[in-house]
Amino acid sequence: MQHPETGFLPGPRLTLPGAPAGPLAGLSFAAKDLFDVAGTPTGGGNPDWGRTHPVPQAHAGAVERLLAAGASLAGKTITCEISLGILGFNQFFGTPPNPAAPGCLPGGSSSGSASVVAAGLVDTALGTDSGGSVRVPASLCGLYGLRPTLGRVPTTGLLQQAPSFDTAGWFARDAITFGRVAEVLLGEALPAATATEVLLAEDAFALADAEVAAALLPAAERLGARFGGLRRISLGEPGELAAWGSQRNILQRAESWASFGGWIEQHNPTFAFNVARNLAAAAAITPDQVEVARIARRRAVDRARLLLEGGAILCIPTTPFTAPPLGLPLSALDALSARIGVLTSFAGLVGLPQLSLPLGQVGGKPCGLSILGWRGQDARLAAIAAALAAG
Amino acid sequence: MQHPETGFLPGPRLTLPGAPAGPLAGLSFAAKDLFDVAGTPTGGGNPDWGRTHPVPQAHAGAVERLLAAGASLAGKTITCEISLGILGFNQFFGTPPNPAAPGCLPGGSSSGSASVVAAGLVDTALGTDSGGSVRVPASLCGLYGLRPTLGRVPTTGLLQQAPSFDTAGWFARDAITFGRVAEVLLGEALPAATATEVLLAEDAFALADAEVAAALLPAAERLGARFGGLRRISLGEPGELAAWGSQRNILQRAESWASFGGWIEQHNPTFAFNVARNLAAAAAITPDQVEVARIARRRAVDRARLLLEGGAILCIPTTPFTAPPLGLPLSALDALSARIGVLTSFAGLVGLPQLSLPLGQVGGKPCGLSILGWRGQDARLAAIAAALAAG
Numbered sequence: 169m170q171h172p173e174t175g176f177l178p179g180p181r182l183t184l185p186g187a188p189a190g191p192l193a194g195l196s197f198a199a200k201d202l203f204d205v206a207g208t209p210t211g212g213g214n215p216d217w218g219r220t221h222p223v224p225q226a227h228a229g230a231v232e233r234l235l236a237a238g239a240s241l242a243g244k245t246i247t248c249e250i251s252l253g254i255l256g257f258n259q260f261f262g263t264p265p266n267p268a269a270p271g272c273l274p275g276g277s278s279s280g281s282a283s284v285v286a287a288g289l290v291d292t293a294l295g296t297d298s299g300g301s302v303r304v305p306a307s308l309c310g311l312y313g314l315r316p317t318l319g320r321v322p323t324t325g326l327l328q329q330a331p332s333f334d335t336a337g338w339f340a341r342d343a344i345t346f347g348r349v350a351e352v353l354l355g356e357a358l359p360a361a362t363a364t365e366v367l368l369a370e371d372a373f374a375l376a377d378a379e380v381a382a383a384l385l386p387a388a389e390r391l392g393a394r395f396g397g398l399r400r401i402s403l404g405e406p407g408e409l410a411a412w413g414s415q416r417n418i419l420q421r422a423e424s425w426a427s428f429g430g431w432i433e434q435h436n437p438t439f440a441f442n443v444a445r446n447l448a449a450a451a452a453i454t455p456d457q458v459e460v461a462r463i464a465r466r467r468a469v470d471r472a473r474l475l476l477e478g479g480a481i482l483c484i485p486t487t488p489f490t491a492p493p494l495g496l497p498l499s500a501l502d503a504l505s506a507r508i509g510v511l512t513s514f515a516g517l518v519g520l521p522q523l524s525l526p527l528g529q530v531g532g533k534p535c536g537l538s539i540l541g542w543r544g545q546d547a548r549l550a551a552i553a554a555a556l557a558a559g
Numbered sequence: 560m561q562h563p564e565t566g567f568l569p570g571p572r573l574t575l576p577g578a579p580a581g582p583l584a585g586l587s588f589a590a591k592d593l594f595d596v597a598g599t600p601t602g603g604g605n606p607d608w609g610r611t612h613p614v615p616q617a618h619a620g621a622v623e624r625l626l627a628a629g630a631s632l633a634g635k636t637i638t639c640e641i642s643l644g645i646l647g648f649n650q651f652f653g654t655p656p657n658p659a660a661p662g663c664l665p666g667g668s669s670s671g672s673a674s675v676v677a678a679g680l681v682d683t684a685l686g687t688d689s690g691g692s693v694r695v696p697a698s699l700c701g702l703y704g705l706r707p708t709l710g711r712v713p714t715t716g717l718l719q720q721a722p723s724f725d726t727a728g729w730f731a732r733d734a735i736t737f738g739r740v741a742e743v744l745l746g747e748a749l750p751a752a753t754a755t756e757v758l759l760a761e762d763a764f765a766l767a768d769a770e771v772a773a774a775l776l777p778a779a780e781r782l783g784a785r786f787g788g789l790r791r792i793s794l795g796e797p798g799e800l801a802a803w804g805s806q807r808n809i810l811q812r813a814e815s816w817a818s819f820g821g822w823i824e825q826h827n828p829t830f831a832f833n834v835a836r837n838l839a840a841a842a843a844i845t846p847d848q849v850e851v852a853r854i855a856r857r858r859a860v861d862r863a864r865l866l867l868e869g870g871a872i873l874c875i876p877t878t879p880f881t882a883p884p885l886g887l888p889l890s891a892l893d894a895l896s897a898r899i900g901v902l903t904s905f906a907g908l909v910g911l912p913q914l915s916l917p918l919g920q921v922g923g924k925p926c927g928l929s930i931l932g933w934r935g936q937d938a939r940l941a942a943i944a945a946a947l948a949a950g
Contacts, residue, residue: 436650436831436889437831442827444834445835
C-alpha cells in the first residue's frame with residue numbers, strides 16, 4: 169500500500185479559478201476524482217477507468233455551482249476505486265494520510281477530499297456518498313461532512329455507482345464554512361435552527377465501541393437540551409439494524425453491477441482483490457434477493473417517516489470506531505467495513521440527509537456524531553450544526 | 560489490453576551465458592517469469608508479486624539444468640498473472656503476440672515463452688503447465704510443447720500454483736530441438752520410438768470444432784499406421800469429460816487458494832477482474848466439493864491406467880479451436896477458457912505427460928494434436944514426435 173503525502177492525485181494539480189465574485193469568493197475547494205471537470209479525464213481511482221471513457225465535456229453540476237459561486241478548484245483527490253470502499257485505501261494511487269490520526273486510515277471512499285480538508289490544504293472539498301463515503305471519512309478525519317437527501321444536490325457529471333444511493337456531499341473543518349457551502353450547493357439560505365425533539369437511537373449507539381458511544385453522548389445531550397429534549401428510541405427491533413445493513417448491501421451492490429458490469433465485460437479491468445471480489449459477489453445477486461431487500465427498504469422508510477417527518481432530528485454514531493491503523497490484513501479490513509455499513513445503512517435505505525459532526529474524540533482520534541432529519545431537511549441540519557458550534 | 564512487440568518482459572532483458580560446453584551449447588532459451596533466476600525478482604505477471612516476495616537466491620531447477628547444459632538465457636517472458644489464465648492475455652504487462660496467428664491470442668499462461676519461440680527469437684523456452692499452460696500456447700502458436708509427468712522435471716524455484724498439478728515444460732519449433740532439450744530436462748537419452756498401439760479418444764475429438772478435429776485426424780492416422788494401429792476409444796462415459804473438467808477445476812482452484820490466499824489476505828493485491836473473481840471463487844470451495852472432485856480424479860486415474868499403462872499412446876486435440884482473436888469481451892473469453900479446460904483436464908488429473916505436436920492447421924492458423932502416454936513416458940513421447948517429424 170502506497171502512502172502519498174496528501175490526498176491530491178499524484179502529478180500536476182488540476183486547478184480552475186472561481187468566478188470573480190460570489191458568496192464563496194476566496195474559498196478553495198478540491199473535488200474527488202469521481203466528479204467531471206471539463207476537458208480532463210475522470211479517473212475514478214482506477215487505472216483503467218479514465219482511458220476507457222470519453223473525456224468529459226462539461227463540469228459536474230456540483231463543481232459548476234462552486235466555481236460559479238466564486239470558489240476556486242485547487243485539485244482533484246484520490247478516491248477508493250470507482251467509489252467502492254469505505255476505509256479509504258487505494259492500492260493503485262495510494263492511501264491518503266489522515267491528518268487527524270497519523271498512521272491511520274482516512275475513511276473513504278472520499279478519502280482524498282477529507283484528507284486535504286483536514287490537512288488545511290483547501291477550505292472545502294466535494295465527495296460522494298452512496299454507502300457512507302462522505303460520512304465515514306468525515307468521522308475518521310474530524311470534519312463536518314454531509315450525505316444530502318437523495319437527489320438534493322445534483323449528481324450530473326458524477327461517476328455513477330448505485331443510482332438509488334448516490335449523492336454528492338462536501339466536507340469542511342468548521343460549521344460556518346460548512347454552512348456557506350451548504351447555501352450554494354443546496355441553493356437555499358440556511359433556515360432557523362429548530363427541531364421538535366432529538367431522538368437518540370439506542371440500537372445504533374449499542375453498535376459502536378463503548379468508548380466511542382461514551383464520547384458522543386455529551387454532544388447528543390447538548391443537542392437534546394437545546395432542541396426540544398432528548399428521547400431514547402430504537403430504530404428497529406433487536407437485530408434489525410444489522411439486517412438493514414445486509415439488505416442495503418444487496419441493493420447497492422446489485423445497482424453497482426448494473427452500473428459497472430458492462431464496462432467489466434468489455435474491458436476486464438484491473439482492481440484490488442477486494443474490489444473485484446465484491447463486484448463478483450454483486451454479479452451473483454439474484455432478482456429474488458433484490459425483492460427481499462426492497463421489503464427491508466420499505467420497512468426502514470416507514471420507521472424513518474414515523475420518527476422524523478414531524479420535525480425531529482435523530483442522533484447516531486457516524487462510525488462505530490475511530491480511524492483504524494494502516495497495515496491491517498484483508499479479513500480485518502472486511503470486518504471493519506461490515507461494522508461501518510450497519511450504521512450508514514439507515515440514511516442510505518431511506519434517502520435521508522445525514523450530517524456528521526466532529527464532536528467526539530477517543531484516545532486523541534476523532535469520531536463523529538451524526539444528525540439525521542427527514543428528506544429535504546439538509547439546510548436545517550447545517551443550521552443546527554452552526555448553532556451548536558456557536559455555543 | 561496492451562500489445563507488446565514480443566513476449567519478453569518490458570525493460571532491459573535478463574540474460575545469462577550458459578556453460579561453455581554441453582549438449583545445448585549454442586542454443587538460446589527464455590524463461591517464463593514464474594521461474595526464479597538468482598538475484599532478480601520473480602514477477603509472476605502481477606505488479607504486486609515481485610515487490611512482496613524475497614529476491615530468489617538460486618536459479619530454478621529447470622533454469623539451472625539448461626544453463627549447465629550450455630544454453631544461454633536470452634530473457635524472461637510475460638505470463639498470465641500468477642499462472643492463472645489459459646488464453647494468454649495479461650492486463651498489466653500486455654498480451655504477447657501470436658506470430659503464427661497475427662491479431663490473435665497466443666494462449667497461456669506460458670504466453671510469452673511460446674511467443675518468443677514462435678517468433679524465432681530463441682530456440683526454446685521454459686513454461687509451466689498446471690491446467691494446460693504449456694499445451695495450450697503450443698497448440699495456438701504452432702509449437703512442440705510438453706506438459707511432463709507430474710514431478711518428472713524439477714519444479715524447485717517455481718512460483719507455485721497448485722502442487723498436485725504444477726509441472727515445468729518447454730517449447731520448440733522443431734522436434735529435433737525439442738528432443739535435445741528433453742534429454743537435458745528429463746536427464747535421460749531419448750529411447751526408441753515405440754508404442755503398442757495408438758488410441759484415438761472419440762469423446763475428446765467430439766469436443767473440438769469440426770474443422771479442428773478434421774485437421775488433426777490425418778496426423779493421428781499417420782501415428783496409428785506407424786505405431787501399432789489406430790483404435791478408437793472413449794475416455795469416459797457420455798458427458799464424463801466435461802465433469803472431469805469441472806472437478807479438475809475444483810481441485811486446482813482449491814490448491815491455488817491454499818497457495819495464494821495468505822498473500823492476498825496480507826497484501827490485497829491488484830489483479831485483472833477475471834483473475835480476482837476466479838480466486839474469490841476458489842476461496843469459496845468447500846471441503847466436501849474437494850472430496851467429490853477427488854473421486855473424479857481416482858476414476859480418471861483408473862481409466863488412464865487401463866488404457867495406457869501397457870504402452871499405448873493416446874491422441875486428443877490439444878485445444879478445441881485455433882487462436883481466438885484479440886478484443887473479445889470477458890464472457891466470450893470465459894466460455895473459451897471453459898472449453899479448453901475440458902480437454903486439458905485428463906492429463907492434469909492423472910499426472911500424465913502430454914506433448915502437443917504442431918500438426919494441424921485451419922484457415923492458416925495452427926492447432927495441435929496431443930499425444931499422451933502413461934506416467935514417466937515423457938522421453939518416449941519426444942522420441943515418437945521426432946520419428947514422426949523425420950517422416
